[in-house]
Amino acid sequence: MTPQHHLPADIERTSLSIITAELAELGLTPPPETAPVVKRVIHTTADFDYAKNLRFTPGAVAAGVAALRAGTPIVTDTNMALAGITKPGLKKLGSSALCYMAEPEVAAAAKAAGTTRAVASMHRAVAEHPGAILAVGNAPTALLTIAELIEAGLRPALVIGVPVGFVNVVESKERLFAVCETYGVPAIAAMGRKGGSNVAAAICNALVYSAAEMLDPTARGWK
């Protein structure tokens, strides 16, 4: 069997059909609201565990889409997540994405406060953009910082909490989600150990494409 070269758009359409069919076979078809996010994360990872792991506060997807349509920026905890977010999609919406991890001021602030760069970069993020979409794919400490700040009154448009790992990760996502539920902050989290910068970017892209599709019904959407 010789694999052929195909067009990216055709491949994406075929991939979506396969994912939709296999989710149905597994009895894991997601509800329409969350389907674009769940399917895009599976597209990014080829891991159907995410159909069970992803948790949403009620209306979280709609809140993220509305925020993007209003030009709300996305702040990520890694440059890798930032690199994975669709720039043409954001541009269509008049939105943007940014990450403070590599900034010299953040390294200096972390050293001065005796904390991690992940924590210092989140403090910087919410100082600059208190109503942003916060997307955390790597650092559980960043997620714990966001939980503390929400308890202290911060109201981000949406928190995407999907760090990956073996230490403090499971607990950080449970705490973030509980705090978001308590204070009515929209949240999307991947419960358990799995997640990552690629998953954070995939969730952001699902929201961006959904928002862009509302503006242009011919744009690709993942219903």
Added chain:
Amino acid sequence: MTPQHHLPADIERTSLSIITAELAELGLTPPPETAPVVKRVIHTTADFDYAKNLRFTPGAVAAGVAALRAGTPIVTDTNMALAGITKPGLKKLGSSALCYMAEPEVAAAAKAAGTTRAVASMHRAVAEHPGAILAVGNAPTALLTIAELIEAGLRPALVIGVPVGFVNVVESKERLFAVCETYGVPAIAAMGRKGGSNVAAAICNALVYSAAEMLDPTARGWK
């Protein structure tokens, strides 16, 4: 239970112990040569499937480490993989990482040739750096292009073939691995559907840290 803020180096050490112990429980302890790569990919994904999915040509890890110590550059197929590769680690080795996907010349060449940017960027990569480490985490077409070029005489230092997905991905990795075996080109691939830019970056980082550890025995290594 209140999660605590820990230092990144401590978290990494504890994570490694957990991964090593769980691999042993599963009867999947990797051989010493490939262990740093297998463990770092599991660290990046929290997915123990990679202990079964990752395949190595004999001596592939040693070939990658030797190439990095000689300053051989890494060329990736996405800016996301590029963003995930440790720049301080590469600097210690006098090596570098680069990606041609976003270059206007690559988009123009793809359009002129009626092919994908992924294919055009790989042609550009091997024209500039024929002996590079080629790391493909996204595009099966890039991997098929590399297989064709190896058949035509190209000899990269190492091919990392870990695209993710549902269409042409499984076949592209099988073809790449078979071609590399036939022509004696070192290869590391994630067989099956799973992989991604994060996995490509994790494999590169495992090689970079192993190479750096040889130069500085106090540096962190994942034996």
